[in-house]
Amino acid sequence: MRTVLVTGPGGAGRTTVAAATALASARSGRRTLLVSADAVPAFPVGAAPTEVAVRLACVRIDSAAHFRGELLDLQDRASGVLDLLGANRLDGEELTELPGSAQLAVLHTLRRAAEGDWADEGYEALVVDLPPLTEALALLALPGQLRRYLRRLLPRERQAARALRPVLAQLAGVPMPAQWLYEAAARKDAELAAVEALIEDNATTVRLVAEPGPSAVEALSTARTGLALHGLRVDSVVASRVLPRHSGDPWFADLAARQEKCLDTWHQEWASGTTVRETAHLGREPRTVEDLALLAGSCAPDDRTPGRAGDPWWTEDAGDGVIAWCLPLPGAVKEDLTLVRRGDELLLTAGPFHRIVRLESALRRCTVSGAALTDGVLRVRFTPDPGLWPRTQ
Structure with a gap:
């Protein structure tokens, strides 16, 4: 399934471009699903996919409903423990969503589109209207981070004593929570893995939307580093609300020159490998399907193979037995880079972006002997540790 993740600086018109992209995809012959957390004026829909045009369905993410459903489900699963503690149950009507619930609702919706109850609808393209740029980058990295937390907090090897839990429950006279806790963790890990696979799929790309201007140049330049750090591929940059270039009005001509x-x-x-597209300023806010159709010609999904999927790292032979682990980081500044080796993991910070990478098996038997940022590529040097490598005769 072709997936286009649309984001950009706040107020740049990313929801409009996402809707125009979905409309262009549907008109090209693909059965398309548009997912958005914000209202799309041309497509007034609810929490279930609704046909809004030929071959086009739209769904709006309801983060409040998702939060209530998840918390009430957790209450039911932990009912034995809650009753033991004398806790009072919460009703759905009194629940107010907490910070962070919107991001989890987006991940839940992506999982439903990837392999849940919507996957059987036969959608050939998925267009997702993500939050503003900084939040979107954190959101796309979230599935991998949450899976890592689950593995650290509830390692699978601790489930070896599963057979003893019924006996312990009888001896103690109370229900043992470990079983449902591990089952819940395994279920969430599988859901996060499906979202992570969708994001890393070879047919998934990011589309950046920005209104041309100095602040947008800075925002997208910073975003290039974060996108590269997490191996996210950009298919195009869409310049929104582009003014006519040859206006007779000096004020408009100056704005057009800046753009x-x-x-x-x-x-x-x-x-x-990244196309820069332009969508014209309509002189009004796009609110109808006809308005979106005027923009759709500049927003059609690219049919080219987006690029190599998976982790962006590669290795090089640096000579004298040294291995260089390389990562493209366009726009990165050496002063903003931090590297920390901790056990089998490498903790990398590039400006406001962070990533924890598990080292390949060969690199785990090496020590970090240096790093350099050259021509937008970070090269981390690993020297084999004689004490960890097999000796040769």
Whole structure:
């Protein structure tokens, strides 16, 4: 399934571009699903996929309903423990969603589209209207982070004593929570794995939407580093609300000249494999299907193979037995990079972005002997540890 994840600086028109992208996809012959947490004026729908045009369905994420459902389900599963503690149950009507619930609702919706009850609808394309840029990058990294937390907090090897739990429960006279806890963790891990697979799939790309201007140039330049750090592939940069270039009005002509300067910068920065598209300023807020159709021509999903899926790291022979582990980090600044080796993991910080990478088996038997950022590529040098490598005769 072709998946396009749409994000950009707040107020740049990403929801409009996501809707236009979905409409263009449907008109090209794909059965398309548009997912958005915000209202799409042209497609007034609810929490279930609704047909809004030929071959196009739309669904709006209801984070409050998802929060209530998850918490009430947790109460039911932990009923024995809660009754033992004398806890008072919470009713759905009194629950107010907490910070962070919106991100979890997006992940839940992506899982339903990838392999849940919506996957049987035969959608050939998925367009997702993500939150603003900084939040979206954190959201796309969240499945891997949560899976890592689950493995650390509830390692599977601790389930070896599962057969003893019924006996312990009888001896203690109270229900043992470990069983349902591990089952819940395994279920959540499987759901997160499905979302992670969707994000890392070879047919998934990110589409950046920004209104040309100095602040947008800075925001997208910073985003390039975060996207590369997590191996996310950008298919295009969509410049929204582009003004006519040859206006007779000096004020509009000056604004158009500033936009054109920004567009030239993007064409230079994103030249390799990323298309810079333009959507015209309609002179009004797009609110109808006809308005979206005017923008759809510039928003059609790219049919080219998006690029290599999976982790962006690769290794090189640095000579003298040293292995260089390489990661492209366009836009990164050496002063903003931090590397920490902890056990079998490498903790990497690039400006506001963080990632924890599990080392390959060969690199775990090496020591970090240096790192350098050259031409937008970070190379971490690993020297084999004689005490951990088999000796040769």
